[in-house]
Amino acid sequence: MTQAPRIAIDAMGGDVGPEVMVGGAAAARADFPDLRFVFFGDEAVIRNEIAKHKTLADNVELVHTDSVISGEDKPSQALRRSKDSSMGMAIAAVKAGEAEAVLSAGNTGALMAIAKVALRTMEGIERPAISALLPTLGKTDVVMLDLGANAECDAENLVQFAVMGAAYARTVLDIPRPRTALLNIGTEELKGTGILQDAAARLRAADALPLEFTGFIEGDRLSRGHVDVIVTDGFSGNIALKTIEGTARFVADLIRNAFTSSLRSKFGFLLSRPAANLLKRTLDPNNHNGGVFLGLNGLVVKSHGGADSNGVRNAIGVAAKMAKADIIRKISNDLENFPNKAIEDAAE
Amino acid sequence: MTQAPRIAIDAMGGDVGPEVMVGGAAAARADFPDLRFVFFGDEAVIRNEIAKHKTLADNVELVHTDSVISGEDKPSQALRRSKDSSMGMAIAAVKAGEAEAVLSAGNTGALMAIAKVALRTMEGIERPAISALLPTLGKTDVVMLDLGANAECDAENLVQFAVMGAAYARTVLDIPRPRTALLNIGTEELKGTGILQDAAARLRAADALPLEFTGFIEGDRLSRGHVDVIVTDGFSGNIALKTIEGTARFVADLIRNAFTSSLRSKFGFLLSRPAANLLKRTLDPNNHNGGVFLGLNGLVVKSHGGADSNGVRNAIGVAAKMAKADIIRKISNDLENFPNKAIEDAAE
Numbered sequence: 114m115t116q117a118p119r120i121a122i123d124a125m126g127g128d129v130g131p132e133v134m135v136g137g138a139a140a141a142r143a144d145f146p147d148l149r150f151v152f153f154g155d156e157a158v159i160r161n162e163i164a165k166h167k168t169l170a171d172n173v174e175l176v177h178t179d180s181v182i183s184g185e186d187k188p189s190q191a192l193r194r195s196k197d198s199s200m201g202m203a204i205a206a207v208k209a210g211e212a213e214a215v216l217s218a219g220n221t222g223a224l225m226a227i228a229k230v231a232l233r234t235m236e237g238i239e240r241p242a243i244s245a246l247l248p249t250l251g252k253t254d255v256v257m258l259d260l261g262a263n264a265e266c267d268a269e270n271l272v273q274f275a276v277m278g279a280a281y282a283r284t285v286l287d288i289p290r291p292r293t294a295l296l297n298i299g300t301e302e303l304k305g306t307g308i309l310q311d312a313a314a315r316l317r318a319a320d321a322l323p324l325e326f327t328g329f330i331e332g333d334r335l336s337r338g339h340v341d342v343i344v345t346d347g348f349s350g351n352i353a354l355k356t357i358e359g360t361a362r363f364v365a366d367l368i369r370n371a372f373t374s375s376l377r378s379k380f381g382f383l384l385s386r387p388a389a390n391l392l393k394r395t396l397d398p399n400n401h402n403g404g405v406f407l408g409l410n411g412l413v414v415k416s417h418g419g420a421d422s423n424g425v426r427n428a429i430g431v432a433a434k435m436a437k438a439d440i441i442r443k444i445s446n447d448l449e450n451f452p453n454k455a456i457e458d459a460a461e
Numbered sequence: 462m463t464q465a466p467r468i469a470i471d472a473m474g475g476d477v478g479p480e481v482m483v484g485g486a487a488a489a490r491a492d493f494p495d496l497r498f499v500f501f502g503d504e505a506v507i508r509n510e511i512a513k514h515k516t517l518a519d520n521v522e523l524v525h526t527d528s529v530i531s532g533e534d535k536p537s538q539a540l541r542r543s544k545d546s547s548m549g550m551a552i553a554a555v556k557a558g559e560a561e562a563v564l565s566a567g568n569t570g571a572l573m574a575i576a577k578v579a580l581r582t583m584e585g586i587e588r589p590a591i592s593a594l595l596p597t598l599g600k601t602d603v604v605m606l607d608l609g610a611n612a613e614c615d616a617e618n619l620v621q622f623a624v625m626g627a628a629y630a631r632t633v634l635d636i637p638r639p640r641t642a643l644l645n646i647g648t649e650e651l652k653g654t655g656i657l658q659d660a661a662a663r664l665r666a667a668d669a670l671p672l673e674f675t676g677f678i679e680g681d682r683l684s685r686g687h688v689d690v691i692v693t694d695g696f697s698g699n700i701a702l703k704t705i706e707g708t709a710r711f712v713a714d715l716i717r718n719a720f721t722s723s724l725r726s727k728f729g730f731l732l733s734r735p736a737a738n739l740l741k742r743t744l745d746p747n748n749h750n751g752g753v754f755l756g757l758n759g760l761v762v763k764s765h766g767g768a769d770s771n772g773v774r775n776a777i778g779v780a781a782k783m784a785k786a787d788i789i790r791k792i793s794n795d796l797e798n799f800p801n802k803a804i805e806d807a808a809e
Contacts, residue, residue: 187651250714261646264654298609298699303535306612306696332703336711348654349700351646355680356701360708363684366598367743368716395715 117147118436120429121203121212124154124162125181126219127418131155131162134218137416137425138173139166144426145433151212153178154199178202182223184418191223192230200224204231207411213436216428218416225262225406232411237448240266241408242274242347243415244281246431247357248395251338256282256291258344260404261351268311271295271344275316277407278342279324280444285435290325291341296349297329304329312344323447332356361396399424403431412441465495466784468777469551469560472502472510473529474567475766479503479510482566485764485773486521487514492774493781499560501526502547526550530571532766539571540578548572552579555759561784564776566764573610573754580759585796588614589756590622590695591763592629594779595705596743599686604630604639606692608752609699616659619643619692623664625755626690627672628792633783638673639689644697645677652677660692671795680704709744747772751779760789 124134131154138150149172152159156177163169178199182191195201200219206212208231217224225241234241244258256278263270275293282291295313297305302313309329316326327340332353335343345353398417402424406413412435416428472482479502486498497520500507504525511517526547530539543549548567554560556579565572573589582589592606604626611618623641630639643661645653650661657677664674675688680701683691693701746765750772754761760783764776 185649250711264646296700298612298696298703301533332700333707333710335704335707337707348646349697352644352680352697352701353704355646356683356704357708359681359683359685360705361712362681363598364709364712364744396712 117149118213118433119149119151119211120432120436121151121153121206121215122429123200123203123215123217123219124152124159125178125199126217126224127416127420128218129421131158133420133422133425134216134416135159135162135166135169136422137420137429139168140422140426141429141433142168144430148172148429148433150174151176151203151206153203153206154181176202176206182219182227184220186220186223188222188226191220192226195227195230201227201231204228204411204413207413208232214412214414214432216414216416216425216432218418218420218425218428221261221415224413224415228406228409228411228413232409232413234408235410235445235448238273238277238408240270240273241406242270242277243350243404244278244407245354245404246285246401247335247354248401249336249338253286253288253338253341254401255335255338255340256286256342257335257350257354258342258407259347259350260354261347262406263347265348266308266346268308268315271308271312271346272315272319273408275312275324275326275342275344276322276448277444278344279322280447281405281407281440282341283323283447284438284440284443286341288341290323292327292339293324293342293344294327294330294340296335296343296345296353297331300329300331302328308346358398361398365396400427403428405431405435407444410441412436465497466561466781467497467499467559468780468784469499469501469554469563470777471548471551471563471565471567472500472507473526473547474565474572475764475768476566477769479506481768481770481773482564482764483507483510483514483517484770485768485777487516488770488774489777489781490516492778496520496777496781498522499524499551499554501551501554502529524550524554530567530575532568534568534571536570536574539568540574543575543578549575549579552576552759552761555761556580562760562762562780564762564764564773564780566766566768566773566776569609569763572761572763576754576757576759576761580757580761582756583758583793583796586621586625586756588618588621589754590618590625591698591752592626592755593702593752594633594749595683595702596749597684597686601634601636601686601689602749603683603686603688604634604690605683605698605702606690606755607695607698608702609695610754611695613696614656614694616656616663619656619660619694620663620667621756623660623672623674623690623692624670624796625792626692627670628795629753629755629788630689631671631795632786632788632791634689636689638671640675640687641672641690641692642675642678642688644683644691644693644701645679648677648679650676706746709746713744748775751776753779753783755792758789760784 151174242259246254279291404415414432499522590607594602752763762780
């Protein structure tokens, strides 16, 4: 794999659009000086944004597109309008081998629908999943999936997510045999739905898989650092992810209110500002931006719609690292080497 | 309703047992001096604990029981062993009218199973739900249900939960027309499962219900104070509740690490201790202890298994306030006055 990956950027997606997408790319150059960018969207607007950043003076291309997939477009509408859109053309660049990864902050459902049609799912994978790294108290982040692509999943989907999530953890977190758990409402074998009990039985039986299945995990343990991969359906995963975000913001707001409620507190807060900054750094969702669509024949990274340029910078970092690590090929190898057999065994 | 409710306490349930259950009751006397207690469990052990607290010198009864429902007992086992157990006999006291509420920190599944058989579900309610008050940035807490009684729910269950949750909010939070939302992975009408879309359509159509249906709410908005009642199935509700707990603890741990990482931070932290204490008070799950089983012909309050005596004190407070407000009769009236018709309309 090239050491200078090309990232196709849908410059029009997200709540803000070109300003943060281009600004984030400019900032990402500080982390990856040789990274190449291809921006897709309104040429005049993007050119204007590029001009603001000296670091974007070279290795930048621009492809004008006439239309934008909006946040309101249903996946079916997005598919019909994909061809001329910034999102669709950025994905097409990956399919054509003109970019190693695509980044979009646009409509998640549309991005998944277009990416599925254009890039197709990997052999052995029925449905792609959205995964991301979440902060923990342990030494490394935890991989969690599915975060919202599939509201309803069967046991086979969950087993495939486990295989993909473990491959992600092996590649990006460098953990040879990731500890992998299923999210549930209790840890006893008989807790939760039949689908979860079925998935657990398959994973327990599949000891050839390159992961250590540790059973069920509850919502209060997600950030403890006791596991490396947390597998769930897209409904529960999305609820859990957003609840983490919302609770972190809630606590940050409480802190702000609490520490500014008296002069003494204010003074204390000033003195402890380095600590407060560390806290903010750990909790700011921009610092964990970049959801990866796993299970496609191509690298698709979703930036949070509300991310700022620092968030986009981090999502580009995720895309760059995964492209450099050639993760698609590695997951593909994993699926070929172990899980086809193991998954079949597990599925019996 | 009596101004001095009798609370039947399963003294044996929970991770600690009699020490915190009796200690919590003693502490609750400070909040409700006329409260009467009936403890169920091992007589010698409980008598020993009661002797430690002067506030328990009067208005306390003790019923010896030979067996205890353990955390490992399946609901079916618990039902068979209910008769002589501290949990079963405490519930039986409510059924017999000898207590206005029962409190247990034991096995949730067992408590629900025994309570359902002994107290039966209210007319018009198919399944009871576990509800609790969660802290928000708004003026009042938010009622959330189901928190784990029903891993899988249909649209009718969710509509009934909405009616019960709204009645709870009207009684305990004193909100005449509670803003009520369904937890989902997006706010657009077509997001989520068919069950959720069906429940939303029924609630939208049921404008005779004494609640304001505000549509879907996402996981990052639970603590914002924008709604008064959040309705979901027991799987997602349990995941969300525990994720809130886990994230709050995660943040508290980060704060501790961050603020003690340098001498300057330590000093700042000491100065801002009143603010930090305020934060701890808001986030400590003991301060929001007390899950209420709604939909039964009797008041059943579940204390967190890991609660300390302060947590038990708060759960007793929940039971006492609800008994004094005569919530069971109020919900029953609500069901009679509005929802039978409204639910039927909504269900069409």
